[in-house]
Amino acid sequence: MVVTTVVGGRREHRKWARESLTDAFVAFLEASWAHSDVVRDAPARRAVDGDDAQECYAEMRSQLTRLRLLASEEVLRAGEDLLRAQRTAQEARPGAARQEALLAAARCRRLVVAAAKREMGLP
Template sequence: MGVGDWAAFTAAFISGANIVVTTVLTRSRDRISWSRESLSDTLVTLLEASWRSSDAARERHDLGPSPADPALATRLEDTMEAGFGELRASLTRLRLFASERVGAAGVDLLISHRELRDAPLADQPARLDAVSAARRRLIHAARRDLNTD
C-alpha cells in the first residue's frame, strides 16, 4: 500500500469516525432536549393543578362553614379534589423525568395538598401557607435541574 492509499484510507476512516461521533452527539443532545421539554411541560401541568386546587380551597374557606350557596361550595370542593388528582398524575410523570430532589419536592407538595384537603376549615389558612412553601421548594429544585437558577 502506497502513501496515497494510506492517505485515502485515513481520510475515509476519519470521515466515518466523524459521522459516528456526530450521530451519537446529536442523538444525545436530542434526548436531553426532549427530556428537558418533557420535564418543563410536566412541571407546568403540576403547578397549574396545584394553584387551581389552592385557589379553590381559598375560595371555599372564604365562604365559611355555612355557605349561602352550598352548590358553589360543592363545586369548589370538587375543583380541589380534581386538582389533587391532576397533581398526583403529574407527579408520576415528574418522577420519570426529574432528579430525586425534584421528585421528593413534588411528593412534599402532594402531601401538603392532601393535608389541605383533609384539614378542617379553620386550619386551612395554615395549610395553604404550607402548600405555598412546598410549591416554592419544588420550583427552586426544578430550576436547579433545568439550570435556570
C-alpha cells in the same frame, strides 16, 4: 457521519428530556395553584367541594408520576411534600386551620420551584 448522528441523537434526546421535564413541572405547579384556589374559595363554614379539588389533586398525582421518570430524588421529595400539603389543605377545617394549611402548601410550592430550578440549572 456516524459520530454526527450519535451526537445529534444525544442532543435531541437531552432537548426532549428537558422540554418534557419543564412541561411536567409547569403542569404540576399549575394543578397545585388551581387546587389551592378551589380550597381557598370554598365557603368559610363548609368542607371543600370534592369534585374540583379531586380533579386538581389527580392532575398533580399524574404529573408527579411524570416527574418520577424525569427528575431527581430531591425534586420528587419536594413534589411529594407538596402533594401531601395540598391534601392537608383540602381536608383542613374551615377558618384558621385551612388558612394555615394553604400557607404550608405555598411554602412547599416554593420548595418545588427551587428544586426544579436547580434540576434545570437555572439561577
